[in-house]
Amino acid sequence: MTMGKFLVRRILQGVFVIWGVVTIMFGLRTVSPGDPATMMLGQGATQELIERVREQEGLNEPIYVQYFDYLQGMIVGDLGYSWQSNREVEAMVIERIPATIELAVAATIVAIVIAIPLGVVSATRRNEPADYGATMFSLLGISTPNFWLGLMLILLLSVSLGIFPTGRRPVGFGQAVMTVIQYGSVYDLLVWLQHITLPALTLGTYFTALITRLTRSGMVDELGKPYVTASRAKGLPSVLVRYKHVLRNTMIPIITVLGLQLGTLLGGAVITETVFNWPGLGLRLIDALGARDWPLMQGIIVFIAIAYVTINIVVDSLYNYLNPQVRDE
């Protein structure tokens, strides 16, 4: 299969997935209790007014008509208005994307910075204390629930030691960088770092553990391959063999997993954002759920689906480019 065909197939699959998500969301909204018009207007509305809004919003139309109207809106990018705040859903989604991206990227960086060295050490010192330590860390990292870890970090590093704040995001990364550029002050950058450290550690721990194990197993596999033995036999320094050849070959599946995990993280790290009051999409989704603000919920879920599908397509394409065998599988 050519690269073009591969891409077209993947995009079509992605569109199908997004359509599925949109349809399920619409279905859930249809069967969920509560009258949308009453929810929009509040409890003080007269029956006459409720009826008028039902008419205006097309809520008296048959379900299939409402569904096609809804799809049509989605296609042209009209996600409607929040029932709670009367603001455009697009604006409410867009304003929360930076916080979510910051947290996802920071958590990924945490995973890369900790996991790869740890995995390398673990693989090159098999059955030594360093390996046992790394394996234990991985086991703990994968087993520890996010919410518990977050709360423990807050209790230890915020409440007891006073090193980090308990949550929130008073300044965004973009603004922090602008402050550096405009005023030459790193103040905002420090504030941003202060606030993102604990959420990033919390969110990144699971992925750190995952990547550590992946790095270790990948390297162990590679180290047993004939080219490594041959390289060593040629007299190449083991450090060169280890880091130039072995680690490089190990990185391909790791990059793939990292990419896919980034997609998951962009899906709104609901628990971490809630624990740290981090104003990303996950927290907004929870707020929307609590208020049964369906248009906002739909907007967020659709965005998450699009982000997830897009990242998957990009990662698959890269992997496919790097490893043409995939196209034929």
Place this chain on the structure above:
Amino acid sequence: MQGVNNSLERRALLKRTGAATSIAGLAAIAGCLDDPSSGDDEIDELTITLSQFPDTIDPLDHITGDYFDVYDHIYEPLFDFEPGEGIFPRVVEDWEIQEGEGVTELSLRDDVVFHNGDDLTAEDVAWTINRTVDPEMGVVSDIGAYGLGSIEGAEALDDTTVAVGYGAAPGLAEFEFGNYARAMNMEWAIENHDAENGAISGADPEDFNGTGPYQVTDFTSGEEIVLERFDDYWGDEPPFETVIFNADGESSGRVNSLRTDETDLTINILPEDVGTVDDADDIEIRRVTSFRNIFCPMKNTVEPFDSQEFRQAMNYAVDNEAIVNSVLSGYGEARGQPVAPGINGFNDEIEPYEQDVGMAESLVEESGYGGVEIELTVPQGRYLNDAEVGETVADQIDQLENVSCEANLVEFGIVSDANSAGVDPDVIEIPFYLIGWGTITGDTDYGVQGFFTIPDNESRTFDDEELSDAILESQQIEDPDERRAQLEEVNQLAHEKAPFLFLHTQESIYGVREQISWEPREDETIYIWEMDA
């Protein structure tokens, strides 16, 4: 937020200097520097952490405490309301009942200006009241439906006089406009937000414009609002230069913010978190019995709740005192009527129902519903330990020999819908549920009319002519003492007819920096101008 001028973060940063740059390297430095804002220094900046951040910026589009906590500092009340005492002049200097006309004339101060520099006029006030009470105008407002329930409209007589018309006794109207009357800038609202045809919305500081002592200088929708003193405010200078409101849905999170100096005052602390605050330095718990009652309505148009004996049995089945002491750790008071002490018309002769299982079982048999299975629908996270309270209530009912009861935990929206679904038996899906109601006008009418009156009230939860008539009668009594006596009678009737399974009046629990001088109010409102530091 302009970080370079952000003194809040500066305070945090100074306290934990450089900690963010390196966990290991600079952690030792953190906390070694004194916080310049701690100790006995005057506080210029106050941070308040709510449990819910206002999700709409229209000051008339809500009737929830968290909104008033924020917006009352921007769109100030026209009157000062003192729980248990009545209303006092504020923006309205004086008011006069026009006998027999169903009208009270309000005289406004002539030196009040909006944050955008416009003068406040009677037309602004009249328009705001009309926009509140008229569901066809602007936004459908729960304040109009409930808070200003008897108010029919308002008209500007001249630049500083507003005539407010009502369809009930002047005393009731006074409780209502005394609590809920606000002033918006008519011209600004119409020109900038088409406010006669929809809700005000937006995400910028310029989208707010009131006459209050604070004006909005920074606003991050859904996260934080920063208020600063309004220099041209007509009244006394408020105590803090800057006030920041943010929110955290978790009680433990709010408490942690308080412990780490990230906030100075927080609300709705759960009983299980009280000890954490008590054990910490420089912060303390402050509490007050609120005007908010918790109860379980029983819609009497469906079985088995159509039987008064059965409804009374439900009340005898439950041990309110034990629930208050165990589930709420004492942060409440058992109650046997729809309103709390301090409310006009509260009947102090009425004792709460005492648990009597034998009596409950025999009443169930009398009702003819022995062996019935019922479900109690309970919200989670709305009221003080609501889920645990509801589960305990259901369990105690279930322990009756002749009734089975289960608790069904749901999100609050479902309970809210159930409460406003009316009493048509063909429509009722949830006839028995737990809910809370704060009678924040300070008058019994607000605690009963929405639930019990029949005419023009499709959202009622109880269908009883005698109770409805008693309330309607109270609304027309002009003499305050007579009216109070009638409201006491309404509460007595409600106790006997048992439209609710009466539970308790809950306490409001706040965590506050010791340095701040402030006493919580029964109506759950937080006013910065009542503080000092």
